[in-house]
Amino acid sequence: EAEVAQSPRYKITEKSQAVAFWCDPISGHATLYWYRQILGQGPELLVQFQDESVVDDSQLPKDRFSAERLKGVDSTLKIQPAELGDSAMYLCASWGAGTSGYNEQFFGPGTRLTVL
């Protein structure tokens, strides 16, 4: 079964450095989501794309976070500069038909970010 790919799986960086995460959704999925999951909490939506357009970035800290999906396929989430509070799992998901025949969000394995 096709999967959502993310890289890197783990990233350790120092405060004030720039970091970037990459996501490749399941082929054909027009809707892509980035979530942040702080340890011990549920995922929180950061940004949602429909093709190359942002449809919801209300929870994205725009002073330091940016996201793009230039060709409407893969996507990059960037943090510059990173802060200690950014340590979290960053999850990417895409929406489309599953094996059940119903549409659902498919999640990638995530990128675990540690900011020192």
Add this chain to the structure above:
Amino acid sequence: AQSVTQLGSHVSVSEGALVLLRCNYSSSVPPYLFWYVQYPNQGLQLLLKYTSAATLVKGINGFEAEFKKSETSFHLTKPSAHMSDAAEYFCAVSDSAGGTSYGKLTFGQGTILTVHP
């Protein structure tokens, strides 16, 4: 606005015992409800979802959940726990089935299920 409350951040059961994970939701529109499972350092996997069809929803791995509008609940159950069920479980609510109408998932805080031999 939508919200989800999962009662109990940790649940511990013996292998073979009933699993009951509680979820209550708040939504101003008819909700779509989901349960996801997450294993350590992995993404989320959909267990089941309610989309206004049958109120009793069956999912993968023997899990099921019942939508009770009067109680605003969507509790997850499994008759007999297996060691492989040990994971973190998230309840989520959306105002759509997802993807269109900017379907956004709002997650609960999660419940860690421990299964003892």
